[in-house]
Amino acid sequence: MASRREVLLDAAISVLGESGIHGLTHRAVDAAAGLPSGSTSNHFRTRDALLDAVVGRFVVREQANWEEIATAIAPTTPRELAETIAAAARDSAGPHKTLTLARYAILVEAATNPALRARLTTGGARVRSWVFAWLRLAGSSSPERDGPIIMNYVAGLVLHQLANPDPAFDPTEEIATLVASLIQPREVAHDRP
Numbered sequence: 001m002a003s004r005r006e007v008l009l010d011a012a013i014s015v016l017g018e019s020g021i022h023g024l025t026h027r028a029v030d031a032a033a034g035l036p037s038g039s040t041s042n043h044f045r046t047r048d049a050l051l052d053a054v055v056g057r058f059v060v061r062e063q064a065n066w067e068e069i070a071t072a073i074a075p076t077t078p079r080e081l082a083e084t085i086a087a088a089a090r091d092s093a094g095p096h097k098t099l100t101l102a103r104y105a106i107l108v109e110a111a112t113n114p115a116l117r118a119r120l121t122t123g124g125a126r127v128r129s130w131v132f133a134w135l136r137l138a139g140s141s142s143p144e145r146d147g148p149i150i151m152n153y154v155a156g157l158v159l160h161q162l163a164n165p166d167p168a169f170d171p172t173e174e175i176a177t178l179v180a181s182l183i184q185p186r187e188v189a190h191d192r193p
Helices: 004-019 026-033 039-043 047-072 076-092 096-112 114-138 143-163 172-182
Strands: none
Touching: 004 047, 004 096, 004 143, 026 039, 026 047, 026 096, 047 076, 047 096, 047 172, 076 096, 076 114, 076 143, 076 172, 096 114, 096 143, 114 143, 143 172
16 A cells, blocks of 8 residues: 555656646645645655655656566567567557656756756666666667667657657557667578588
């Protein structure tokens, strides 16, 4: 069962995802959580304290989503990698849309808030490590180069899907083309007579 603090932070993430950074107020979080007025300010005295705690909770939730995917799938070919990443993109723009919108709101805020930027960088390291591991399994000779290219491309795809929803959103072929351009097929050793 979630603690009251987690209930408030999850409500704050919903507020961010639905109303953006300017909609994040103590009163809005109280209402979204269905708790009495003043509940949020009892836990987080200032808006900065609330936002800092939201980022921490956001990182936990996003890592949990990725962990669910990462522990269930181990893509070993570029095609499997593309399909896995496309499934994650559809999840980000679908069932976890509010969390994804909150991520974009936090990213924009982090552009002018170095403390938030540092927390996001630290929190994102685990997700990056999973993507790099997938890239290695799929045959990438340079996961540290390929990972950011793929992740940034997918972030753009998801952002466009959120801004202009396409009910048939399936970026599998686009992602497969990108992955194939980065990961060259493994050479197969041939027996010589």
